[in-house]
Amino acid sequence: MKKIKVTIWNEFRHESQESDAGAYIRSFYPDGMHAVIAKNIAADNLDIRCATLNQPEQGLPEALLQDTEVLLWWGHAAHKEVKDTLVDRIQKRVQAGMGLIVLHSGHFSKIFKRMMGSSCSLRWRDVGEKERLWCVDPSHPIAQGVPETFMLPYSEMYGEPFAIPDDGKVVYMSWYEGGNVFRSGVCFQRELGKIFYFAPGHETYPIYHDENVCKIISNAVYWAAPAKIFPERETHEKVPTEKITSVKPEPKL
């Protein structure tokens, strides 16, 4: 069986901090959010690797990136630390076909902003309010096996206006107790690669233990996996396919 090669990249800073807040987060995610996501989407046809910011080459040496078919990205406090050269490499890999799944505060990651072109800004508020998700397209592969609506008891609010391009195909929208709405599950294609942004996942709530959240992320992995990665193409088409009879004017000087 051919396995999809998945890499879960996590900033892994909130879970590592030596503080009461860090300890609280570790009560949900003792080995980091990436470890829980990896466990909850595990399947025979997935080959899942984890990577974190503090590792050599910020966790994504070229060999691993070139061996990745779907990349998941969770970042927040250290967006600025991610090197532009790494962002360049990831962008190029997405353009060649690699799937990219951007989670929660990754909306402000360098790589997501790079792929979108807009600022990806949004309203936000973290008071632990209730979030309810609604499926907008029940036929979408990412929504299969998930109830049309489900609830997260405590969540960080992400609200409209969300500065993303108009080609975002909305699969999920969220309702928040405090009165906000959000396009919380949105698909894009950039060149040959697919991108899925999914909003839930604040580090101080056990959201990646939620069955529906994990089913959506799992579905997104299969949806974003490329049939193949495309090699670079020669774009200079010197010889036309059809005969040209125009005669290019000679420069007269």
Place this chain on the structure above:
Amino acid sequence: MKKIKVTIWNEFRHESQESDAGAYIRSFYPDGMHAVIAKNIAADNLDIRCATLNQPEQGLPEALLQDTEVLLWWGHAAHKEVKDTLVDRIQKRVQAGMGLIVLHSGHFSKIFKRMMGSSCSLRWRDVGEKERLWCVDPSHPIAQGVPETFMLPYSEMYGEPFAIPDDGKVVYMSWYEGGNVFRSGVCFQRELGKIFYFAPGHETYPIYHDENVCKIISNAVYWAAPAKIFPERETHEKVPTEKITSVKPEPKL
């Protein structure tokens, strides 16, 4: 009368080179392509300024950028010389509402690639073949006053696949004598700013003297001009609009 503040930025290198090629280009564009475009789109309600790469701050000091409502961009040989900090500033201005019109080889400019997220690669061939443009949406503001089809006797071929996002609203498509096709006039919105990419304009043909090409560029200026530029917004909505009754769980350590 309130005038739209337009800045035409031109790399201005091909026209300046000391060579036979340069002399030939100057036979069409003695003062640069920007000068011809400025003359051909001039109107009472436009306040047009020109800027070139060799000027101080690469032609776009912050004061001028902040005073620009629509920016036209022609670049080719010196894309890499444009500073990333300038690209950052232009991107931010587009996100706030400034219109951006990207011409010809500007498809590979840093600013266009930045706004698109994809590589913006395309097939190309420069043998002076015939190009014919077709309007895809006759009701679009950019197409008003232009025949549904018109011809350029000599042009550089730009062909599909053109690596741009799917939200590109196609207004013009091109036919080339050598057998290629291209989405040659495409609209985007990125955050609060409008973007128009228009393919014709190779420096070795007098394309910016063409009446239809100039009418399209002129139309695009009016289409891309913002009703207003938006100031930065506070996105932290501390106080919700609706009452929250959920009680955020207290960290238990």
Place this chain on the structure above:
Amino acid sequence: MKKIKVTIWNEFRHESQESDAGAYIRSFYPDGMHAVIAKNIAADNLDIRCATLNQPEQGLPEALLQDTEVLLWWGHAAHKEVKDTLVDRIQKRVQAGMGLIVLHSGHFSKIFKRMMGSSCSLRWRDVGEKERLWCVDPSHPIAQGVPETFMLPYSEMYGEPFAIPDDGKVVYMSWYEGGNVFRSGVCFQRELGKIFYFAPGHETYPIYHDENVCKIISNAVYWAAPAKIFPERETHEKVPTEKITSVKPEPKL
């Protein structure tokens, strides 16, 4: 001053019924919802006419339709009574450039379903709950002069999934007290005509007296107004623009 020719079509049945319910609705809309909308969007550059289902030719004789540049449509109980031939005529007029603004329960009108191709079904509940609208694109012409969020104290709930095509450009999204979300203000283009769907407007609440709702409808009228109505085109292009050298094979029988 050239005025935009606007026709507000209203089914005008709920307001006309002889019942307590009818009397209650008439307490908001003594002369019908169309009369209140007409009054609240009135402007010097609009020439507004009203039309109702019980009038001759169902309110839209061909002469009036051909004289209409923007048509507003409110229907609910009598969708089925609207003649298919009238729907055909309206569709053709939209395709030629006329703007169409579909209000509230008009989502299930024959004309809106005809323009969309999908069923336009949605979740719904009428218990008079609170609705809050959020602007998704603050730069959109339809959102100018309206606060980024505003509230309607009592409204009928319309919720996702809303079966509309993916080219719907979302300008407003709604939050409902009962936990639902909805794409409540959405733009489309069909051929040469613009369409705006706007959800608020249940007949048992005084929603068309709301300042923000009326500002949005007014903005939509200006946005949807065509620069011109296009005549029918000859689509048989017998003589090609470029020379054909292929020789069509002669049938050999």
Place this chain on the structure above:
Amino acid sequence: MKKIKVTIWNEFRHESQESDAGAYIRSFYPDGMHAVIAKNIAADNLDIRCATLNQPEQGLPEALLQDTEVLLWWGHAAHKEVKDTLVDRIQKRVQAGMGLIVLHSGHFSKIFKRMMGSSCSLRWRDVGEKERLWCVDPSHPIAQGVPETFMLPYSEMYGEPFAIPDDGKVVYMSWYEGGNVFRSGVCFQRELGKIFYFAPGHETYPIYHDENVCKIISNAVYWAAPAKIFPERETHEKVPTEKITSVKPEPKL
């Protein structure tokens, strides 16, 4: 192995006419175009049935339609003969998830116009000129195994402007010898069903014998096949998921 249930519907009039023209067409398609398409896309995991207009219930009795997962449609001379009630039934089936592949002159079929809302008009010319197709998105499932460009020596010209909605995802564009261009392979989704329009296929040329054309149609069948057909949903959500505290105002009469 679960097979995809495919029905190829063909008007089957041109191939049946008693005339020299009919005899010529039969030299390519002795048993109709549907028979050649069926043969050329045949595969172990497809269960292919053919249907024609002259059959009982115009070839698509409800039992067959309800047993169809992907419907192919070729029509031209007899569009008007197709009953509106049949169009209603097909539309409903697409909305529930059935894939629909519309071929060539089917652009003017009742069912395609019904799904699009626009007129689907296009320029055309039948002089047997050369057509060249270009892939716009090499990663699209419909383009796999097909060269990025290929040529049809004789074809009917279909040219822009093509009156289709903006959500058409373009997979193929065509170049014609006579100077025209066309979005010749376009994907849509309408509610839960996928739609692919593919232009080549004029009856007087042996186009459905072309290997690339058939590969594209075959790919489209797999792409359009639904994971499941959705049953009708109850859309009245009487009981809200979240608690409502608003008190609906009592009518005061």
